[in-house]
Each structure stands twice: as structure tokens, then as C-alpha cells.
Amino acid sequence: MNTSNGARYLNAGGYGVFIHGARHPHVEQAVIQQIQTNPVSSRILLEPTAAIAAEALIKIAPKGLRHVHFAGSGTEAAEAAIKLCRTLGRTRLITTVNGYHGKTMGALSVTANEVYQNPFRPLLDDVSSIKFGDIKALENALKTGPKAAVIMEPIQGEGGVRVPPTGYLTAVKNLCEQYDALLIFDEIQTGMGRLGKWWGADFEQVTPDIMLCGKGLSGGIVPVSAMVATPDVFKAFNRDPFIHTSTFSGAPIAMAAVKAAIEAIEKEKLVHKAEILGLQIKEGLQEIVTQYCPHLVKEIRGVGLLIGVELHSPGLAGALIAELIERYLIVNYSLNAGAVLRFTPSAVMSQSEVAFLLEAFRSACIALSEQYPSLSSVGVS
Template sequence: MTVIQGARVDTEEEILGLYRAHLSKGRATLAELFGSHMEVESSGAWLTTSDGERFLNAGGYGVFIMGARHPLVMEEVERQLHTHPTATRILLEPTVARAAEALVSVMPEGLDRVHFALSGAEAVETGLKLARAGGRRRIVSMLGGYHGKTLGALSATAKEVYQAPFRPLVPDVRHLPFGDAEALEAELRAHPGEVCVILEPVQGGGGVIIPPPGYLGRVAELVRAYDGFLVLDEVQTGFGRLGEWWGADAEGVVPDVLLTGKALGGGVLPVSAAVATREAFRPFDKDPYVHTATFSGQPLLMAAVQGAVRAVKEERLVSRARDLGAVLLSCPGLRPGPAARRPPGPPAGPFRTARPGRRPRGGRRRRTRPGHLGRRPRRRGARLCRRRARHRGGAAPGAAGEPRLGVPAAAADAAAQHARRADRHRVRGHRPQPGGGHRLRVRRERHRHRPRPPRPRPLRHRRHGRQRGDDHPAGDGRIRQDGRPVAARRRPGHRLPALRRRP
């Protein structure tokens, strides 16, 4: 820690040391690779680092739909903080009741029972437990979906890299292709009355994958036909992120349980919720202590929920998110769900490499692994990430290899202006290529490499490397029978292979 103008300032080296000593060595190494930037302040759509740089905050995995430290949310939280921040969990507490009322007021009709939690994974666990309590012991989730990393949520998350260290997981879990209604119907037909289907209206962790039109409505229809249980995970997609309050609203779907979180805390505090129908919530009505948590529904968190709902309503953030989405989609460099449209294979990330086998300009030929950053990976990686973040805003890469842009709708005008400017200065670089790649190259879009016509290669004498004229006695030795000349590149000492004259 250093002192600058009388104030104590944490240095990057000190924070990295604390990460290695008390948190995660791997996380510290990853941070050092990308420049060791420390975020120290956030306001609205902008994030400030310790070195004074400002970035458009497109990260947070969907938390900042209304930006950071929204005034209406902060007002509610500060008022509750100075009166009654934490409850005893024994007596009735009015703030949680008002928060539940506010949340139900924006839910699809029929969802009127609320259980509050802290994280999205806890909300997923609540939905799965309600399904099991209702007799649905089999779980069906979608390939590419993400539902969290607690044991039950991890079982529904079809990510081998997350699941492998913790097997065995919850049994009777099946993963089906996202968007394939026929595969889902076959599974439901094989196990009527036993299946809980959990899915996201639009997959976030899988690469912002948008299903075919009508898919969500068809899923709800099949679940009802085969007496199943439908859980919609809207932790990322809800609260206006898709241009509607909920992804379910787009197709008029009412699930048994709808999960929300992230933006529910207004970008200030962590809070999530599972909102269910009366029939689905019946096991919790019978025994109010069968599924509880100490910090579930605490007054300070509930104040943030009330402020968040109020902010979205009063500032019309749902319609602003819809307008901002149209602006972003008009930028050629930004597109929805690229992983949904391209065939399986290496992801086409936001960066592109030079073609394999080509010599990097100004250097010798080197064969490197895909994504190799050269001799100074930390410096080069930090420079690339900083440049990308300046042009496109700070964002977290998805599983499909492309950054997910979670742009705050509360700052739609500034975000749209930044997106247009970013599109004019797009950064190109890394994309894995079959057979290896080369060092990353960053070029502006208007300076993309254009192929040059091949230069003529003069004929060479096989001994001395000197060019001979057509009148030379040995000239016919350089012409094959089919009439094509034997060429060699201009290189000192290069020799042609010995040729046998054919009679």
C-alpha cells in the first residue's frame, strides 16, 4: 500500500500478492496475464480502474441493466441501512412483504408465490426442490445452458469442465439439444408425469444463443401435455434484458417456476428469487421451514428489490432496452447469437489470427499453438485486452469464445454512441485455426490485409544460382517434357533438383 496525497492506495502488486496468499493463485495469474487492472469505482454505465481509465461496463453477466449505483436503488438501500438492515427471522418483517408484492406486480399472470435467496444458483435449487416435492424426479436441461455451480444446479448445467471434479452428481439428469422440440417430446413421452424441464429463454453462458421462433411456447405445450414441470431460468434474461420484462412474455408462457436474480438487486446488492404458481408452491405452504436460509429476505436486500422494480418502471428501461438492442444490432460488428447460426467447429471469436503457414512480417517463420501470444504473453495479452476494452467496452467472454455485451439500458444513449464508435474501430485478432496459428495481429477494419499477386520467380541454375538465358546450351535442362519451367524462389545458394533428360 502506498500513500498518494495523504490517501492510501493499493498497488497492483500488493493486491496480486493477497490474491495468491488468500484467494486463488490461478485467478491472480489470469489477472496478471491481462494487465492486473483493478476496478475501484463505478457509476451508471461506466467503470473506472485504479489507473484512471474509464470503460463502458458491458460485463457483470447481466447485473447492470440499470447501471451501477442507480439513484432510486441507492435511496431505498440507504434509508433501510440507517433504520433496520437485518431482521431476526422470528417476527414479521414488512420490507420483504412489500418486495414480494412489487416483484409479483411485474410477473406473468399466475406467478404469485415468492421465495427470496442470494444467488441465481440458490434460486435454481429452489425450483428443482419444488419440482421434486411435486413428484418430478427426472431433470431435463439443455446443452449449452448454464444454471449455476451448486450441486443441483451443476447437475443441470451441461458443462463437463465444471462437472468432472465433483461427480457423482444428482442422478436422472438428461441434456437435450437446445431448440429441438422433437427430442424433448420423445423424453417427455417416455416418462410422463416424472420430468422437470429447466431452460433459459435465451442461453447466456452458451454464447447468447437464440432458439427458433415458437420454441418456448412449444416447450410449455409439451410439458403440459405430458404432466411435466417447467422451470424458466431468467436470472440473466429477465428484468427487461430481452426488451420485455421476461423472456416468457414474448410467447405468452407461464411456467410453474420463474427464476430471477442478478439485475433484481439493482446492481447494488446480491439477491435472487424463485416465483411460482400456487400449485407449484404448495409444498412450501405446508411447511414454511422446509426450505429456508438465514439471509433470505433480509430487509436491506428487499429494499434493493423495491428500488430496482421502481427504477425499471419509472425510467421505462424495458422499452429503452428494446431500442438499444435495435441500435446494437445495426452495427455490423455486433450480432446476436453467432453460435446459434454457425455449424459446429472452432468458435469465431472477436479476434483473428494470421493464416497458418504464413510468415509474420519482419520475423522468421515460427509454428505456434492456436492463441499463442508470443515471447511476452503478459504484455501482449494485456495490450490486446486493453485495446479491445477501449473500443468495445469491458465484457466477459462466453463459452462460445465471443464476449457477451451486457450493456446497461439506463445509459442507452451513451452505450449506443460508444457502440457506433467501437464498430468503426473494430479490433481483429485471435481465432483458433486448424493446424496451428501465429502471433496475434490487431488491425483496424479499414486496414485489413489484401492479398497481393504472386511475384514471378526466375529460373535458376542448379549449381551457381545464376539466371540463364534461353540461348544457353543447357537451357533445355530446365524445361520439363510437358513444357512447364522448373521454378525456384530467389534465395542465395538455392539449387534445383537434378533433372534427367528424357529421350
């Protein structure tokens, strides 16, 4: 990416949007063609581009998810999911500590962070938070109170790239079935191939009742998100399409981007590339940390091209981000985990770009270690 003064940066951030890189030519051309044809449609007549995009999304979604509601952002998809759950009597919501689902009022209610919630209280009633990865905590929450809907990310993104234990997603699904709860997987950041699978749910072949998509769904060009659901769960929206609408939902330019984004991932095998590149980058980061600053970094973790580097304090994370920016490398700050910086690079990176990323990280780690030769010099005991 280029700045206004001509500087060039490698974008390994973008909060998961740029799985295709910037301005992928196939997506860009599809959107330009749609702009020249019919960019925004009437809400009175049926628009075929929405059906075509929905069909493309359903083909790659976990088996059993058959109905799609398109929106403009991830938080809108979360709002739609919460409303859909209410049509089935699930007014009680269970979320995870440090989970992130957006900042509109309903989505904010299940984004369990008081920093973002407190200025806007009161939020939705009957929302509880459990520890992510703790199946016993979920069971205790499910068996007390009325029927619920559970919303979680297969891997927490803004929570600091928290990867659950193997079998956790399957156990969550089984518990939801046992207690007649609805299960929402928020795959807005983890989906579209970023993890080296199409979806985080695919690692355990779990089909949620509702799945949220976004970020990479747009090809990085037109904002778009989607809520995908099973027929039984979606039936209220099918019965009366006017109970949840939006002027720009299913806009033709966004639908063109969705279809082209999926085509580009399939044609260029970006899901597989994300797996291979992710392993290479994570191993490279770990080698650098081990050699130059093991006293400053607590852990490197992640799957595919969602990689978290946890330092011993938020201040250290901020200092490392600043060092990386000075070396023309952009990474993500984690909203719900201040000590964790995230790498979410594209799956179209060349080997020279991977080498640039690792060299920038190496140089930044050396500089950070010289500034803080021990943890005590940071003020961390």
C-alpha cells in the same frame, strides 16, 4: 466505471446485472435508508419488506406466478426450484445442452458442461440433456421415463445468446402440460427488461410453473435472486416454511433493492429503452462487421440488450475482447460458448455512450482484421 488508477471504462458486460447502470440513485438511496433502519432482520418475526418486495415482483411476473422465495444468488434460486420439484415427485430433470443454471451441486447437475461438472461428480442422478430449440428432442425425452421437470432459459445466455425458433416456448409449455411435467424458466439473465420485455416468457405469453430471477433484480447494488412459482407448485413451501430456509433470504436491504429496482425500471421505461437501444447497437455492430471483418465473425444475434457476437474460434473471441479492453470497453466472455462474446449493456446508456461503444468496436475490428487478414491466418479452414 473507474479503476484504481483513474481509468474510465464503459461497462457493456457485467453478465446482465447492470440493466439500471451502476449505482442507480433510486436503488442506492433505498438501500442506504434500509441500512439505517433495519439491514438484516430476525428470522423469528415477520419482516414486511419481504412481503412488499414479493408483491412488487408478482405484479410484473407472468400471470399465474403468485408465490416468491428470495435467495442471494441465481444458483440458490435454481437449487430451490429443484427442491420444490422434488416435493411434487419430479426427481427426473431435463436440461438443455449448453444451458447454464449455476455451479452449486444441484444447479451444476443441470448446467450441461463437463468442464464444470467433471471435477465434482457424482452429481444428481437422472438428469438428461437435449438440444436447445429442438422440440422433437424434448418430446422424446418427456415420453420416456417417469414424470420430469424441464429447466431452460428462454434465450441461452452463457450458451452464446442462442435464440430459439418462434413458437418454441409455447410448444415447450404445451408438451410439459401433455406429459405432466413441470416447467422452469431460468430468467436470471433474460429477465428484468433486458430483452425489451419484462421476461423472455412474455414474447409468447407463456407462464412456466417456476421462474428464476436474479442479476438485474438487485439494481446492481445488493446480491439477490428469487424463485417465483404458481400456488399449486409452491404449496409444500407454504405448508412448511422451514423445509427450505436461509439466514439471509429476504434480508431487508435486499428487499429494499428489489422494490426500488422494479420502481426505477417502471418509472424510467427501461424495458422500452432496452428494446430501442438493443436494436440500435445490434445494427451498428452488424454494419461494422460487414465493413471491416466479415471473414472473422460468424454471426451477430440477440434480442434487446442481450447481444452475442460469434467468431470463428475461441481464440479470435479472446483476441477481440482484449482489443476492446484496450479501448476501454468491457464485454462478457461466454462460459459455455468460447467463441461468443456478449454485450449486456445498461438501458440507461446515453447516445454518446452508444457512439463510444460502436467506435471502440469498430477500431477493435479493424485491428483484428489487420492481424488476421484471412481465416487461414487464424488456422481456421
